Amino acid sequence: MPLVPFEEITHLFAEFQHAAFRLETRRGYTTDREGERYKAFMRGIDPPPVPDNPWNTNVREKAAQGARFSRVRIVDDPPTDGQRFLMATASSNVAAGEDIRVLSRVVAQSVGLPDYDFWLFDSRLVARMHIDDTDTTIGVELIEDPSAVLAACRARDTAWPLATPSAAVWAQVRSSV
Numbered sequence: 001m002p003l004v005p006f007e008e009i010t011h012l013f014a015e016f017q018h019a020a021f022r023l024e025t026r027r028g029y030t031t032d033r034e035g036e037r038y039k040a041f042m043r044g045i046d047p048p049p050v051p052d053n054p055w056n057t058n059v060r061e062k063a064a065q066g067a068r069f070s071r072v073r074i075v076d077d078p079p080t081d082g083q084r085f086l087m088a089t090a091s092s093n094v095a096a097g098e099d100i101r102v103l104s105r106v107v108a109q110s111v112g113l114p115d116y117d118f119w120l121f122d123s124r125l126v127a128r129m130h131i132d133d134t135d136t137t138i139g140v141e142l143i144e145d146p147s148a149v150l151a152a153c154r155a156r157d158t159a160w161p162l163a164t165p166s167a168a169v170w171a172q173v174r175s176s177v
Helices: 036-042 054-064 081-096 105-110 146-162 166-176
Strands: 019-024 068-075 099-104 118-121 125-131 137-143
Touching (some): 019 146, 036 081, 054 068, 054 081, 068 105, 068 146, 081 099, 081 166, 099 105, 099 146, 099 166, 118 146, 125 146
Antiparallel strands (some): 019 118, 118 125, 125 137
């Protein structure tokens, strides 16, 4: 299946009807590391909330329509800098209406979760992220094959009850630093 640039799927985040779920498996992302908020975080500065960025605005609008954004982030023990940054910045997303949870990599591997990132839209379309060794998204594969969609639904349904709300994990991580 051909890969498309991520920018070509952004309309899906506004067009889905019921649920958008993300499984995040990476130890970090280039787009985060290149940003000023990440650089400040690495200098010990807590990332300020960004309630009015386009992502959070869309999450609020979709939540008002009854749709749901959720994600499970797989993290290492101890979490990498990239994973710590994602937990530190999750509060803005959560305040907008996104449910973000964290799952240990050991548990994720023990239950056979995929080792790649994806978005699942309305339990009918999978947007599998193809990410290179530098943590850069090189493209997205859109998949409607029923067996692949079912596998993504099973991954979501397996991960979700095992995961812990991000804020609770972040509080533990912060207190141990």
